Amino acid sequence: xxxxxxxxxxxxxxxxxxxxxxxxxxxxxxxxMPGGVNSPVRAFSSVGGQPIVFDRVKGAYAWDVxxxxxxxxxxxxxxxxxxxxxxxxISALHDVxxxxxxxxxxxxxxxxxxxxxxxxxxxxxxxxxxxxGTEACxxxxxxxxxxxxxxxxIKFEGCYHGHADMFLVSAGSGVATLxxxxxxxxxxxxxxxxxxxxxxxxxxxxxxxESNRDSIAGIILEPVVGNAGFITPEPGFLEGLxxxxxxxxxxxxFDEVMTxxxxxxxxxxxxxxxxxxxxxxxxxxxxxxPVGAYGxxxxxxxxxxxxxxxxxxxxxxxNPLAMTAGIKTLELLKQEGTYERxxxxxxxxINGILSAARATNLPIAGSSISAMFGFFxxxxxxxxxxxxxxxxxxxxxxxxxxxxxxxxxxxxSAFEAGFTSLAHSDTDIDITITAFKESFExxx
Numbered sequence: 264x265x266x267x268x269x270x271x272x273x274x275x276x277x278x279x280x281x282x283x284x285x286x287x288x289x290x291x292x293x294x295x296m297p298g299g300v301n302s303p304v305r306a307f308s309s310v311g312g313q314p315i316v317f318d319r320v321k322g323a324y325a326w327d328v329x330x331x332x333x334x335x336x337x338x339x340x341x342x343x344x345x346x347x348x349x350x351x352x353i354s355a356l357h358d359v360x361x362x363x364x365x366x367x368x369x370x371x372x373x374x375x376x377x378x379x380x381x382x383x384x385x386x387x388x389x390x391x392x393x394x395x396g397t398e399a400c401x402x403x404x405x406x407x408x409x410x411x412x413x414x415x416x417i418k419f420e421g422c423y424h425g426h427a428d429m430f431l432v433s434a435g436s437g438v439a440t441l442x443x444x445x446x447x448x449x450x451x452x453x454x455x456x457x458x459x460x461x462x463x464x465x466x467x468x469x470x471x472x473e474s475n476r477d478s479i480a481g482i483i484l485e486p487v488v489g490n491a492g493f494i495t496p497e498p499g500f501l502e503g504l505x506x507x508x509x510x511x512x513x514x515x516x517f518d519e520v521m522t523x524x525x526x527x528x529x530x531x532x533x534x535x536x537x538x539x540x541x542x543x544x545x546x547x548x549x550x551x552x553p554v555g556a557y558g559x560x561x562x563x564x565x566x567x568x569x570x571x572x573x574x575x576x577x578x579x580x581x582n583p584l585a586m587t588a589g590i591k592t593l594e595l596l597k598q599e600g601t602y603e604r605x606x607x608x609x610x611x612x613i614n615g616i617l618s619a620a621r622a623t624n625l626p627i628a629g630s631s632i633s634a635m636f637g638f639f640x641x642x643x644x645x646x647x648x649x650x651x652x653x654x655x656x657x658x659x660x661x662x663x664x665x666x667x668x669x670x671x672x673x674x675x676s677a678f679e680a681g682f683t684s685l686a687h688s689d690t691d692i693d694i695t696i697t698a699f700k701e702s703f704e705x706x707x
Contacts, residue, residue, distance in 0.1 A: 280668050281329040285316040288328060310660040310675045315667070320347035322686035325672055333672035334691050338682040340674075341489075341521055341546040344605075344634055345595045346686025352550050355591040356584060365582045372586035376548070379593050380556065383529050386517070386542050390558030391567055392581045396520035396545035397425025399555035402567075402575045403543050404429060404483070407514050409573040410563050413480040417471055419462040421491030421648025421678075422484050424518050424543075428453035462488060462647045463496060465503040472511050481514030481540070482507075486531035489521040489680035491648045493637020495630060501537040508540075514563070520545035520555070521680070524596055526633040534632070547596075550588025553579075601685065605634040608692050609683045612636060615696030622700070623707040626655075637680045651678065658706060665702035671695055 293299035299314070300306045307314040318328045323346060325335040338344065345352065359372075377390050393399050404427075408414055416429075424430040431446045432454045458475065460467040462484070472479060482504055488494035508515040517539040523530040524547040532538055541559035548554055558564060566573045579585075595601070613631040616638055620627035628643025629636065639645050639654035640662070659677040666673055671694075674681060 281331055282313040282315070284328040286313050288316045289314050304674070304676050304679070307675045309656065309677065310663040312664050312667075314675075315672070322346040322348075323684060323688070323691050331670070333667070333670050334687070334695055335672045336681040336683065336695075337672060337674050338684055339551055341525065341682055342549060342551045342592075343686075344525060344547050344682070344684050345550075345592055346684045347551075349550075349592075349595065349686075351595060352588050352591045355587050359583050359587045362583065364584055365579055367578065370581070370583055370586070372583050372590065373581040376586045376589050376593075379590065380544065380548065380558065383533075383593070384519075384523065384542055384544070384558070385529055385532050386538050386540065386560070387558035388561040389564035390556050391564070391575070392586075393555040393557070393575075393577050394553050394579055394585075395425070395555045396518075396543065397427060397555070398577070399520065399543040399545060399557045400424040400430065400483070400518060401427045403516055403541050403557040405575065406541065406557070406563065406566060406573055407480040407483075407516065409566050409571075411480040411512070411514060413478050413513075415456040415458055415475055415479045417458045417460055417468060417479060417482045419460055419484050419488075419648075421462060421494070421651065422488060422518070423490035424483060424485075429457050432457050432459060461649065462491075462494060463500050464647065465500060465507070468504065468507055472507060472513075476511075479511065479513050481516055483516040483518055485521065486517045486519065486535065486537070487522050487526060487632060487635070488648075489635060489637070490678070492639055492645065492651045492654065492678050493630065493635065493680040494645060494647065494651065495632065496535070497646060501531075501535050505537050505539070514541060515539040516541045516543070516559075518543045522635070523547060524593065525635055525682070527602060528596060547592060548589045549585045550590075550592035552585040552588045554585040554589060595685070602633055604685065605683060606632075608687055608689070609634055609636050612683065612692050612695060613638065615692070616699050619696060619700040619703050623703045625658075625703055625707055634683045635680050636683070639677070654678075661706045662702055665705050666698055669698035669701060671698045 289299050298306045316328045318326050325333045380390050381387050428449045431449050458471050505515055517532055519530040519542050523544040527534040543557045545555040565571050568574045609631045613629055613636045617629055626642045627638055628645050629638030640658045641653045645651050654677050656677045663673055
């Protein structure tokens, strides 16, 4: 079925979706905050319609201010792998709240979570906690340059490593969602040393190294892309990057802010058996509270102040609330059968989505790993961002609205991965697949 077929069909009714209160709050918010939000993709700019204002979340569900309930496949953009407001995490937070929300001094909880991360993630021998994935990636870039004495880095089209100046080149996530090629306010000098390659293309990486001998500090990438939609590495790609960086005395950095503790307990590097020099983490390791981390080989991490000369600091880094939520979340994830369960429900979900689209002759490509999935409304395969951009974004916007009408909350962007959790039941998956069937039929 052609893209045109999707775009010219009758609009989907959303008459059963109550949005009056959301509209009232969002209208007021637009006068108070840029675009009415504190992170761009939440404004529904790429899918249209009224943004949903949440009131509360629990388990696999979200309730908005108009009383609508949704089965949620965003999970706060990744952290809620144990389900929203997990009672064990909440109980642990209640206990630590009595001791204080922030110390600005060392606490034992930092040691405990650090030990858990080091035990789980193969590349990490030493770790530094920060407050967001963006902050972790900013710091790891500085560390790459400090350790190697080189300035240039390679990143991949569609991979998103936060909103720092040097990464806003061919970026994914909200940058891709809003169709921004780069961001105003970023000086050319900030990105002059950021070199771009297509994801899943080793030859382009080799050519960049050949043209920039002894000047590239390293490569940073999402080992499994989640910020340009869901794109998996082709066989040999990650292994090839490891080989190329080793040959050129450069560092390999996995940005596992999204994949860490989600596609396996040890992240993508454990899943694929490819060990980077440095790793960035976030989301899940804070159990729903603001957190980030970067870590790697001890000899590299010794460059970080106060052990070494590379400066990085943070007022709230390692605060007891984030550490507590992270500790309890990782304890829950380490229980037997956790990732087997996530694999079962997520693979059943994506297979149901693909079957539903094909039954209505709509083009679709998609896949999943453990608790992470995604699809594109185009013929596959989709192995890089250029191919992802062929996805029918207008068709997705209409699908998104149809799913909201049926009580399913998907990311409001065609270029974001979806997330399942331990709280999603078999019934939730059945309801979601049925909603996809009805929605595909409605937009076909």
